[in-house]
Amino acid sequence: MDISRAEQRILHLLAQGGRIEIERGEDRKITKLNCINREGWRYPGLDLFLFRKLKRRRAIISKNGQPYRITRRGLELVRSEFDNR
8 A cells, every 4th residue: 555755754753763642622622733753853744634644544543542653554554764755
């Protein structure tokens, strides 16, 4: 299955130890998404559309209210490259 370049970048960051943190409003809808790499820097390329696309493909998952991490399925989807730019 082919995935877009933006999805590749996010999955590559997550595969190296990153995470996706979400903030919800009072109505329990997602208000803010933060993609954090392993060094703690924020990656600005994640939006709600891309987040939902990755969830729909079961490439990311959250367990017990923790930040979203990459799944085995996500690891299969991401191409192994030195730097996905």
